[in-house]
Amino acid sequence: MKALALLLAVLALAACTATPKTDVPEGYVTLPTRGNEVLAVVAPTGNRMVVKRHTNPPEGTLEFWRDAIRNELVDGRGYELTESQGVAGSSGAPAWEMLCSVTRPEGAYLYLVTIRIDRGEVIVAEAGGQETAIRPDLPGLRKAMR
Amino acid sequence: MSPIARLTLLFLALAVGACSSSANSMDSGLAYYDTEPSMEKATTHLSMPGMTVSEANRLPFNLGDGGWEDSVSVTAEPTAFINDFDVEAAETPPAAPATVERLLVYSGRFQVAAGDIDQALDDTKAMAKDLGGYFQSLSDHTITIRVPARRWDEALARVAGIGRILNRQIDAADVTEEVVDLKLRLRNARALGKRLEELLDLAKTVEETLKVETELNRIRTEIERIEGRLQFLSDRVAFSTLVIMFTEAATAPTRLQALPFPWLRDLGLNNLLGLPGGVR
Numbered sequence: 244m245k246a247l248a249l250l251l252a253v254l255a256l257a258a259c260t261a262t263p264k265t266d267v268p269e270g271y272v273t274l275p276t277r278g279n280e281v282l283a284v285v286a287p288t289g290n291r292m293v294v295k296r297h298t299n300p301p302e303g304t305l306e307f308w309r310d311a312i313r314n315e316l317v318d319g320r321g322y323e324l325t326e327s328q329g330v331a332g333s334s335g336a337p338a339w340e341m342l343c344s345v346t347r348p349e350g351a352y353l354y355l356v357t358i359r360i361d362r363g364e365v366i367v368a369e370a371g372g373q374e375t376a377i378r379p380d381l382p383g384l385r386k387a388m389r
Numbered sequence: 390m391s392p393i394a395r396l397t398l399l400f401l402a403l404a405v406g407a408c409s410s411s412a413n414s415m416d417s418g419l420a421y422y423d424t425e426p427s428m429e430k431a432t433t434h435l436s437m438p439g440m441t442v443s444e445a446n447r448l449p450f451n452l453g454d455g456g457w458e459d460s461v462s463v464t465a466e467p468t469a470f471i472n473d474f475d476v477e478a479a480e481t482p483p484a485a486p487a488t489v490e491r492l493l494v495y496s497g498r499f500q501v502a503a504g505d506i507d508q509a510l511d512d513t514k515a516m517a518k519d520l521g522g523y524f525q526s527l528s529d530h531t532i533t534i535r536v537p538a539r540r541w542d543e544a545l546a547r548v549a550g551i552g553r554i555l556n557r558q559i560d561a562a563d564v565t566e567e568v569v570d571l572k573l574r575l576r577n578a579r580a581l582g583k584r585l586e587e588l589l590d591l592a593k594t595v596e597e598t599l600k601v602e603t604e605l606n607r608i609r610t611e612i613e614r615i616e617g618r619l620q621f622l623s624d625r626v627a628f629s630t631l632v633i634m635f636t637e638a639a640t641a642p643t644r645l646q647a648l649p650f651p652w653l654r655d656l657g658l659n660n661l662l663g664l665p666g667g668v669r
Contacts, residue, residue, distance in 0.1 A: 279652075291661050297652050315653045321555060322657075345658055346634075347556065349498060354658050367652075371661045 265294045265333075265368065268383040281366070290372030290380055292388065299365045308358045308365055309339045316343055322354060332359045332389050340385065344374070353377050357388040492565040494622070495541050495629035502638040503552035506530050509635050512551050520544055522628060530635040535628040544631055552635065558664075564622050571622075575615045582608045 267273055271284040271292065282294040299308075309327075316322040322343035332338035338359035345352040351374040359366045368388035371377065377384075503509035513532050514524045520543060522536035536544040548554065585605040592598040647654070658664055 289662065293661060295652070297650070311648055311650070311653060312656065315648075315656060319647075320657060347498075347500070347658075347664070349558075352658055352662075354661075356656065367656070369656060369661050371658045 266387045268292065268380065268387045270380070270383070286372070286376075286380060288372060288376035288380075290370065290377045290384075292368065292370040292384055294366065294368040294388070296361075296364045296366050299360060299363055301363075303360070303365065305337055305339055305358060305360055308360075308367075309341075312356060312358060312367075313341060316341070316354070316356070320345075330357070330385075330389055334359075334361070336360065338389050340389070342381075350374070353381075355381065355384060355388065357385075359389070491563050492568055492622075492626050493538075494562045494564055494625040495538055496560050496562070496631075497545060497629070498558045498632045498634070499548055499554055500556040500634050500636065501548065501552040501554055503635050504638040506635045506637065509551050513633055516544070516547050516551070517631075520547075525630075531632060532635075533630065533632045535630055538627060538629045541629045544629070548631070548633065551633075553638065555636070564626065568619065568622055571615050571619050575612065575619070578608055578612045578615065582612060 265282045267282070267284050268286075271286050271290075274283040274285055276283050279295050279297065280293055281296055282292075284292045313324065313327070317324050322345050324341060325344050326340070326342035328340055330338050330340045336359055338357055340355070340357045343354045343356075345354055352371060353374050354369070354371040355377075356370075357368045370380075370384045370388060372380075501509070510527065510530075510532050513534060517524050517534035517536055520536045520540045522534055522540075522544075525533040525535050527533075545559070548557075582605065585601055585608060589598065589601045589605065592601055
């Protein structure tokens, strides 16, 4: 009986520490991950996508992180929010997706960020690149980031 | 050991194996991950702006009267930059590489919030003139000015007086190696051209003359191309380029109280793409 309990505990532990699954978008290659990165990929054009996980306080809801990230990017950085919508995550759990346009002296960029809550963690996926380079990749990136 | 205990150990080993396998695949080295751009960037911008006459004279080659100190005359007499190069000195290995002064091309891009953009554009033009530089181009709310390299730091400081700096990117490209290489190639091309001119005088048939003239034309074209590139670099070294993009102050972002989640500050394009300019 003790052994069975131990087995269940091990299985539960394995499930808790499992890496959130994120597909590599077509045309991208993986990069070594750093820190709390789950996945980092790059396209030949220089577009990048990174998925990170962060500890989520018990009360942290998707709406909390949506507002916190929106405030950071729009009010704090001056990003222009062009899309903001709730989407279905790959696991069926709700996610939130925001697309921002950013004008820099050297040109226009797009920044896509998707947030979801997964087993007590905030999973944040970011993608960015020069607008002309990343716009054709957006459908694939959206799919991979959810 | 009981079968259940063995099964438990097996599951544990599999779980650990799966985790470590996943970690290894993520850490597999890709050497190009943090590859720097091919253009060599200088780590400091202190050697050129504000350089004194004596400091300029310590450069590995003499830029002449049209060199560093009087950048206006560089444009007026670009050949001084080309002709006064001491090839012999350049061929001599430097005794102490750490002391070699570098030829740096400075450029900066700013995003600045201003209440009155037209006034800010006028102020920028006035600043360029005041510093001994000139206004180069204007497109919508983006202005490009050129300022003497020796007054670069002063120009950067004065941008802050025109408006609120939202974002800035400063680059210093080291062109020393390219200039030395171009000088050597120019010397060789000129020597070859001179030799071909001598051969032309010795040509006895039309066919010989045509062959030598064809080669001579090629060499002359090459010499012109190298001289043009040197002239361009001379201008870039002497005058730094400053691009300022103005935005309405009313639409400029106002940062809210920062939340106690440091990773929020790591979000954004600069971190993601490795772009310069701080948090943006």
